[in-house]
Amino acid sequence: MRRWLPRLALLLLALLLGLAALAPWIAPFDPAETNLAQRLMPPSTMHWLGTDHLGRDLLSRLLWGARASLGAVGAILLLVLAIGTVLGCLAGLLGGVVDTVLMRLADAFMTVPTLVLALFFVGALGTGMVNVIVAIALSHWAFYARLVRGLTLSLRARDHVAAARVAGASRLDIARRHVVPAVAGQVAVLASLDLGHWILHVAGLSFLGLGVAAPGAEWGVMISDARPFFRTAPMLVLLPGAAILLTVMAFNLLGDALRDRLDPALAEHGH
Structure with missing residues (x-):
């Protein structure tokens, strides 16, 4: 199972990413197009997964929801890595007051x-998907900054870094050539384990009406819209819920596999 589960997760994620990327071309209908005459229809040859309470095609909304959710997670990943890596390198390389201020700020966030x-x-x-992405990134950068700072401090004592410093290399050169490549594996492990967590955050905030605004398609929004119809049309809730569940499981399985591959000592201790 340890061998084929990560492959299955990778295949599922590749399929989801492909569907999200191709949503504008493969979605059979406009996800926001309403047709009250066809509301709450069961699956048919025209609407493969049926329609919602406003007559919108469920398959189209699921595909565009994948685009919104996975796109948001990708943006969060880039922001968190950029903020955490830059601030962690600054704290580890500069030390002194800069290190103290940044790490106390990180402690406060954590x-x-x-x-x-x-x-x-x-x-x-304010509300909106862009602000949700920024908010989630700002709430997670501290963990990455602390990890990068600790690894940077250990690297500062290495002979090759000391030799580069004596040779006149700037701190920027040291960070770019020696620190970032060395910490990339550990940061990748942490990020891979957080991706599923971020999907849940995006869906949760959108469920509360803080992310994608109606009539936009996003999995959390779809669940929120379908709450009054759960008894009469449970598929309106179950389909986006299953999409979230499968995506989170795939990210977590892939993250565990990446951790085992890049950090076997951590895996052996069961962390």
Whole structure:
């Protein structure tokens, strides 16, 4: 199972990413197009998964929802890696006051649950998917900055880094040539384990009406819209819920496999 489960997860994620990327071309209908005469229709040759309470095609909304959810997670990943790596390198290489200030700030961020912190930032920035992406990134950067800073401190004592410093290399050159390549594996492991977590954050905030605005298609929004119809049309909730579940499971399986491959010592201890 340890061998084929990650491959199955990778295949599923590749399929989801492909469907999300091709959504504008393969979705049979406009995801926002309403037709009250065809509301709550069962699956048919015209609407393969049926329609929702406004007559919108469910398959089209699921495909565009994948595009919104996975696109948001990709943007969060880039932001978190950029902020965490830059600030972690600065703290580790500069030390002194810079290190103290940045790490105390990171400690303050890490004392608050990430979802609560994300809700605070959305409240400060306003609603909308862009602000949700920024809020989730700001609530997670501290973990990455701490990891990168610790690895940078250990690298500073290595002979090749000391030799580069004596040879006149700038801190930027040291970070680019020696620190970032060395910490990339550890950061990739942490990020791969967080991707499923971020999918849930995006869906949760959209469920609360803070992310994608109606009539936009996103899995959390679809579940929120379908709540009044759960008894009469449960598939309206179950389909986007299953999409979230499968995506989170695939990300987690892939993250575990990546951790075992890049950090076998950590895997042996069961962390």
